[in-house]
Amino acid sequence: MPFSVEFFPPRDAEAEGRLWRAVRIFERLSPAFVSMTYGAGGSTRDRTVRITGELAAQTTLLPVAHLTAVNHSIAELRALVGAYADQGITNILALRGDPPGDPLGEWVAHPEGVEYAEELVRLIDTLGDFHVGVASFPEGHHRAPDLDHDTANLVRKLRAGAEYSITQMFFDVEHFLRLRDRLAAADAEQAAKPLIPGLMPITSLASVRRMVELSGSVLPPTVEERLSTAAGDGPEEDRAAVRAVGIDLATEMAQRLIAEGVPCLHFCSLNFAKATSEVLERLGVDVRDALGAPVGA
Numbered sequence: 335m336p337f338s339v340e341f342f343p344p345r346d347a348e349a350e351g352r353l354w355r356a357v358r359i360f361e362r363l364s365p366a367f368v369s370m371t372y373g374a375g376g377s378t379r380d381r382t383v384r385i386t387g388e389l390a391a392q393t394t395l396l397p398v399a400h401l402t403a404v405n406h407s408i409a410e411l412r413a414l415v416g417a418y419a420d421q422g423i424t425n426i427l428a429l430r431g432d433p434p435g436d437p438l439g440e441w442v443a444h445p446e447g448v449e450y451a452e453e454l455v456r457l458i459d460t461l462g463d464f465h466v467g468v469a470s471f472p473e474g475h476h477r478a479p480d481l482d483h484d485t486a487n488l489v490r491k492l493r494a495g496a497e498y499s500i501t502q503m504f505f506d507v508e509h510f511l512r513l514r515d516r517l518a519a520a521d522a523e524q525a526a527k528p529l530i531p532g533l534m535p536i537t538s539l540a541s542v543r544r545m546v547e548l549s550g551s552v553l554p555p556t557v558e559e560r561l562s563t564a565a566g567d568g569p570e571e572d573r574a575a576v577r578a579v580g581i582d583l584a585t586e587m588a589q590r591l592i593a594e595g596v597p598c599l600h601f602c603s604l605n606f607a608k609a610t611s612e613v614l615e616r617l618g619v620d621v622r623d624a625l626g627a628p629v630g631a
């Protein structure tokens with residue numbers, strides 16, 4: 335089963351070391367691609383550009399660079415795309431991004447920038463021979479007034495030239511399947527492009543709650559219940575028990591998605607290889623050579 339992995343730019347040298355250990359493990363598992371998220375500003379953005387370049391130059395992996403419109407003029411966006419091209423990176427995930435500080439706060443476009451991801455897709459298309467992907471939202475984007483509006487936006491981004499989309503992580507496969515149905519009903523031609531589900535093996539209940547909240551959503555009640563039972567009533571959540579349930583959940587979702595014929599599974603790795611590798615092992619991937627020993631050991 336093709337799979338891909340998402341990384342984020344590490345904060346410091348120690349975190350960068352951790353990232354590279356995960357990169358080397360994943361490299362041996364041959365993902366279809368790896369992607370690097372783009373932060374809200376400054377040094378984290380520089381790190382995204384630098385490390386994505388290093389992934390292209392120093393590994394066998396196919397890197398996809400996330401790029402957002404936040405606080406960038408069109409001239410800056412052009413320069414960034416040029417910097418990627420100079421490093422041999424031709425795969426870009428075109429995103430609008432969220433307001434820095436408060437992702438759910440008011441969105442203000444750069445006065446000389448773009449308003450929507452669709453414009454970024456078109457801009458990148460004018461700059462060379464790039465393969466562009468976009469974001470999709472199984473539960474609808476939190477700013478979209480309804481699901482039809484959300485689907486129409488995804489169709490526009492695909493018609494503008496995006497070759498595939500990766501979904502926001504979700505924890506109820508039904509949401510993904512309904513998005514796929516909406517897309518097929520809205521535009522059969524665009525629906526033929528890969529719709530790649532975003533999965534995250536949960537290893538901490540507190541962190542996943544926060545992540546889901548920041549995306550304007552909530553955990554499905556059955557998932558919340560399984561995780562909170564595992565977390566227990568103590569002052570600290572039982573991380574080992576939560577992690578075990580998180581791996582079970584991700585495996586169950588992946589198995590259902592594979593049965594539903596998805597083209598690829600996109601894992602948000604949080605820059606660690608172990609949890610994703612455990613899920614892959616349960617899906618039948620031989621991970622022993624990559625990790626040096628069975629991950630269950």
Ligand SMILES: Cc1cc2nc3c(=O)[nH]c(=O)nc-3n(C[C@H](O)[C@H](O)[C@H](O)COP(=O)(O)OP(=O)(O)OC[C@H]3O[C@@H](n4cnc5c(N)ncnc54)[C@H](O)[C@@H]3O)c2cc1C
Pocket residue numbers: 370371372373374400401402428429430431432449450451452468469470471475476477478479483484487491500501502503532
């Ligand atoms: C796979 C994935 C990866 C991501 N990676 C990053 C990352 O690296 N860095 C980061 O900061 N964020 C990232 N995000 C978050 C993303 O930037 C936010 O969810 C953002 O709020 C939406 O981005 P978008 O590209 O979907 O925006 P858009 O497609 O532009 O949509 C934004 C909103 O505008 C609405 N809209 C679009 N066009 C129109 C129109 N013409 N008229 C009216 N309304 C319209 C849409 O319905 C939606 O509500 C990622 C999300 C996903 C799913």
